[in-house]
Amino acid sequence: MARSLGRLFKGFQSPAFPKAMGAELCPATCVSVRTPFVRTILALPSAFSSKPQDFSLPNSSWGPEMLRLYNHYKSQCEVEVEGEEKQEGPWQRLPSYNRSLKFTPAADLCVLPSGGVYLSKTIQSKARLFTRNITDPGAAFEYVLFVNKEKQKCVGIFQTGHLLEGPPGHVHGGAIATMIDTVTGSHATVLSGPVMTANLNINYRSPIQLGHTVLIESSLDKMESRKTFISCKVTGTDGSKLYTEATALFLSISVSHLLGG
Numbered sequence: 108m109a110r111s112l113g114r115l116f117k118g119f120q121s122p123a124f125p126k127a128m129g130a131e132l133c134p135a136t137c138v139s140v141r142t143p144f145v146r147t148i149l150a151l152p153s154a155f156s157s158k159p160q161d162f163s164l165p166n167s168s169w170g171p172e173m174l175r176l177y178n179h180y181k182s183q184c185e186v187e188v189e190g191e192e193k194q195e196g197p198w199q200r201l202p203s204y205n206r207s208l209k210f211t212p213a214a215d216l217c218v219l220p221s222g223g224v225y226l227s228k229t230i231q232s233k234a235r236l237f238t239r240n241i242t243d244p245g246a247a248f249e250y251v252l253f254v255n256k257e258k259q260k261c262v263g264i265f266q267t268g269h270l271l272e273g274p275p276g277h278v279h280g281g282a283i284a285t286m287i288d289t290v291t292g293s294h295a296t297v298l299s300g301p302v303m304t305a306n307l308n309i310n311y312r313s314p315i316q317l318g319h320t321v322l323i324e325s326s327l328d329k330m331e332s333r334k335t336f337i338s339c340k341v342t343g344t345d346g347s348k349l350y351t352e353a354t355a356l357f358l359s360i361s362v363s364h365l366l367g368g
């Protein structure tokens with residue numbers, strides 16, 4: 108496991124991939140990519156599964172607002188240049204899979220330098236990304252993320268499903284926190300490579316109705332050494348109504364941190 112993860116994260120640790128301010132993200136379609144980091148993310152599912160499902164593509168549950176915003180950002184992933192092929196635009200869609208590791212060979216399991224066992228094959232094979240583990244379309248978290256490398260921004264379009272209820276008819280605060288962590292965490296990961304959330308500070312300003320679609324916009328505040336500071340707003344789809352505000356601190360980590368070494 109340690110060796111497998113080491114291989115997977117090799118791209119993150121390349122000296123050619125420092126703080127990713129100047130690094131290029133995946134191009135419009137997110138099919139081919141340029142940075143070692145984004146290449147690594149996109150390679151993760153295909154390394155373990157022949158047919159990974161990208162959950163951030165439209166499905167039958169997406170309502171008109173979700174589709175409208177998806178098309179709005181998607182249309183800015185590629186730009187037409189007269190007489191030339193389409194070129195990458197300012198925004199790029201981030202694909203989203205429901206697992207990062209499927210199986211590891213038994214031989215790779217899992218005695219760590221610290222002597223502990225990391226994850227059994229059974230547990231790891233059942234592991235799923237929290238936000239993608241309800242497979243009924245539209246029931247829980249429907250979302251898609253786009254990043255803008257020039258503006259150092261990330262946008263999440265989030266359609267709230269009926270299984271996310273907290274207060275009657277409204278979205279659970281933990282589900283909102285989950286999506287804020289997902290957008291800001293993905294943004295920090297794109298900027299800085301592998302990170303973990305160290306601090307997440309949330310102000311809930313107005314309840315979000317179940318079934319509504321909201322915009323989650325995150326911006327880079329600053330980077331200092333291993334720290335990436337990001338702030339985030341959850342608003343209505345026209346930006347006028349503020350639902351939630353947050354700030355987050357992410358710390359860059361090494362693989363050995365994840366493995367408990």
Ligand SMILES: CCCCCCCCCCCCCCCC(=O)SCCNC(=O)CCNC(=O)[C@H](O)C(C)(C)COP(=O)(O)OP(=O)(O)OC[C@H]1O[C@@H](n2cnc3c(N)ncnc32)[C@H](O)[C@@H]1OP(=O)(O)O
Binds near residue numbers: 148293296302304
């Ligand atoms: C992995 C990639 C996969 C790729 C796949 C594709 C991407 C797919 C994206 C999905 C997006 C989902 C995003 C979910 C992201 C989570 O949910 S992560 C899970 C929740 N977070 C955790 O469990 C983290 C638990 N905490 C820890 O592991 C450790 O405390 C940390 C955060 C790594 C920090 O530990 P450490 O590295 O030992 O750092 P430490 O030396 O204590 O502190 C370093 C500096 O940070 C400061 N600091 C540390 N903690 C704090 C704090 N809480 N507040 C303020 N300052 C702090 C210290 O004061 C210190 O400052 P200086 O003295 O250097 O100025």
